Amino acid sequence: MSAHYQAVNWNRQKYIYDGLLAGGVVGYLALFVGTSFLLHPNITAETAFIRGLGTAALVLLTLILGIGPLCRIDRRFLPLLYNRRHLGVTMFLLAFSHATFSIIQFHALGNMNPLVSALTGTWRVPPIDRFPFELLGFLALLILFLMAATSHDYWLATLTPPVWKSVHMLVYLAYGLIVLHVGLGALQAERQTGLTLLVGGGLIVVLGLHLVAGSRERAGDRPAAAEEPDGFVEVCRVDDIKENRARMALVGGERIAVFRYDGRLSCVSNVCAHQNGPLGEGKIVDGCITCPWHGYQYLPDRGSSPPPFTERIPTFDVRVRDGRVFVNPKPHPPGTRVEPALITG
Amino acid sequence: MNHRLRQRHRWMVLSLALVLPAAFFWTVSSRRLDAGIHQLPAALADPPPGRGEVLAVRDILLGSTIVNSRLLLDSASRQLTLEITPRTDPRQPDPLLYWSPEAPEPESGAGVPPDAVLLGSLVGTRTRSFPLPREAAAQDGSLLLYSLGHQSVLGAASLPTQSLLAQGAGAKP
Numbered sequence: 001m002s003a004h005y006q007a008v009n010w011n012r013q014k015y016i017y018d019g020l021l022a023g024g025v026v027g028y029l030a031l032f033v034g035t036s037f038l039l040h041p042n043i044t045a046e047t048a049f050i051r052g053l054g055t056a057a058l059v060l061l062t063l064i065l066g067i068g069p070l071c072r073i074d075r076r077f078l079p080l081l082y083n084r085r086h087l088g089v090t091m092f093l094l095a096f097s098h099a100t101f102s103i104i105q106f107h108a109l110g111n112m113n114p115l116v117s118a119l120t121g122t123w124r125v126p127p128i129d130r131f132p133f134e135l136l137g138f139l140a141l142l143i144l145f146l147m148a149a150t151s152h153d154y155w156l157a158t159l160t161p162p163v164w165k166s167v168h169m170l171v172y173l174a175y176g177l178i179v180l181h182v183g184l185g186a187l188q189a190e191r192q193t194g195l196t197l198l199v200g201g202g203l204i205v206v207l208g209l210h211l212v213a214g215s216r217e218r219a220g221d222r223p224a225a226a227e228e229p230d231g232f233v234e235v236c237r238v239d240d241i242k243e244n245r246a247r248m249a250l251v252g253g254e255r256i257a258v259f260r261y262d263g264r265l266s267c268v269s270n271v272c273a274h275q276n277g278p279l280g281e282g283k284i285v286d287g288c289i290t291c292p293w294h295g296y297q298y299l300p301d302r303g304s305s306p307p308p309f310t311e312r313i314p315t316f317d318v319r320v321r322d323g324r325v326f327v328n329p330k331p332h333p334p335g336t337r338v339e340p341a342l343i344t345g
Numbered sequence: 346m347n348h349r350l351r352q353r354h355r356w357m358v359l360s361l362a363l364v365l366p367a368a369f370f371w372t373v374s375s376r377r378l379d380a381g382i383h384q385l386p387a388a389l390a391d392p393p394p395g396r397g398e399v400l401a402v403r404d405i406l407l408g409s410t411i412v413n414s415r416l417l418l419d420s421a422s423r424q425l426t427l428e429i430t431p432r433t434d435p436r437q438p439d440p441l442l443y444w445s446p447e448a449p450e451p452e453s454g455a456g457v458p459p460d461a462v463l464l465g466s467l468v469g470t471r472t473r474s475f476p477l478p479r480e481a482a483a484q485d486g487s488l489l490l491y492s493l494g495h496q497s498v499l500g501a502a503s504l505p506t507q508s509l510l511a512q513g514a515g516a517k518p
Contacts (some may be wrong), residue, residue: 042468044494046439109496165350172357176365183372196373203366210358217351254348270348 012294019082021090028056047106051186053098058182060091061175062202069213071218071292075281078292085151088171092141092148099141114154122239133185140177143170147278179203200318232326238265238343239323246289249282252329255280256316259289259300265342267327273334274311304335320344397426400509407442407490408500410435412467416509417474425481425506426486430472438494440467444477448487448501457491458496460488464488479505 032052036043045165064087107117118134123198147168149155182199186192227233235249240253241260248257248270255270257280268289270280277293284290288297288306298305303315312335320341332338397419405412415428429442445461464475467490480486485507490500 003408041434041436042438042440042494047438047494162347162350166353169354171349172361176361176368179365179369180372181367187373188376200369200373202371207358207362207366211362214355214358250348276347276350329504 014083014086014282018086023150025056025090025094027062028059029053032056038204046101048099048103050105051092053101054182054186054322057091057094057098058178058198060094060203061171061178062206062308064088064091065171065175066209066242069209072213072216073209075292076177081293082295088144089148090149092144093094095141095144099137128229131184133181133183133188136177136184137181140174140181143174143177147171147174155277157278161271161273165276174205223331228326232317232328234324235327236325237323238320238325243324244292246280246282247264247325248278249327251316251327252331256327256329257289258318258325259284260343261287261300264301265318265320265325265343266338266340267318268303269314269331270301270310271313272296273313279313301340302335302337303332347500367485388451393455397424402427405488405502406500407488407502408435408437410490410500416504416506418510421476423482424472425477427477428472428474429467431470433466434470435467435490435499437490437492437499439492440499441465441491441493442467443474443489443491444475444481444486444488444504445486446480446486448503449489449498450501456496457489461489477506 029049029052032055033045033048036048036051040048066085067077067080067084069089071081103114103118107114110117119132119138132171147170148157150164150167160166173342179199182195186195187199233251235251235256235258236247238260241247241258244259246257246259246263248255250256254268255278256268257270257278258265261284268279270278272279272293273293274291274294274296277291277296279289279291279298282290284300285297287299289300290297296305296311297309298311298313301315303313305311314331314334315336315338317338318341319326320343325341359460370385391480397417399415400418401414401416403414403416405414411432413430413432415511417426419426425442442459442464444464445459446459447458448460449456462478462480464472464477483505485503488502488504489498491498
């Protein structure tokens, strides 16, 4: 979080994160190439390296797609989410290197333009093993490029979070294309049990985690109870909210978060202004609502970041009656101060 | 807005969960796998052992690979057969053995001469027999070790069949 533009807000956590990431990638490539030479003595170094890059990108993509639902299921995985964009850009660079070296190795020795050769060389379907799997990889790479190029707060602010998130949701399409790229490409040519298990196992993990996390999320999307005559709706009981934590509810078609702190209650939009992270899954730190994703902070009664920061989110009227919490579904403009409800009795 | 995005996200994941496993299973289950050389029946994988009298027993250096060789002559059919046992695996991508009337200088990027005849694969250290082409009985030639992966000749050694035939059975240079 910064009040001024910086290309990357480096801090200790990011250094550690990126150091582990770089070490992991280099270690994986070394292990993969070494194991390939042991298992397949006739493999060339170029081919082993190309396969290593491809599988490294696939492993990273599987990890990236698993982080979101993992954090929903268990908060201990939240540190992985903090710098997920660096994972994504690294994954794109690995995939791009895989594509580049593959084209040089397998398509640059003929008299045809290597790109034309790569994208048109196997257009003979059926049989299935002649499916143009390179085209699937190419389309996935375009999506990954779009995502990597916009993986920055500049683009997040310029495009606005909803548009930015819509663009980045294309990762699921890219993942599907990559699974088919491997299934119709490398797995057609050889009996690669390890690769089959990697893709199939990754598919089960990614989809399984999403389905489990999605079913939990669905519970939070149930509309709040019936409206009061003055438009307020009951969202929960006071006792349901732990100190310095929040309770989320679906009110007026959007999620809100009611925070309890210092004997008071305040209600804000559940959507962080930075990357639309779930504020209700965060907690109050130093008197501020703190987003669990990237640590953006807001004053609970104002919905605005403490100076000099300028982020603001909508606030809602909240009241307590008979130990129950009621919220007015009509939001105030972002950053509007609302008197907190006092918890009595 | 965020709620709508979440709904879209949910539908995307559900669609993926329905389509992708089935598509992946289809790609794996319907693949046509060509049998590797080690999966072929022995009779197909290895040509039958050569027959006839031994004309020569030599160690040949092909690139960095030393192979034990025996040149056999079937006097009834006048068929020459080369029996090869690499001492070590050539450890090159797709190593192929050729007989050629010419002897090109092994160098990076050197191709196989157009009139060279493919004898077979030289993967591993198994003993195998390669019937030589008829021309080999009429003229001297060379053995070439060619890497299909590297697209280059890795090594060449002369095969003086004329002089060996002239020396007759039992010649062991």
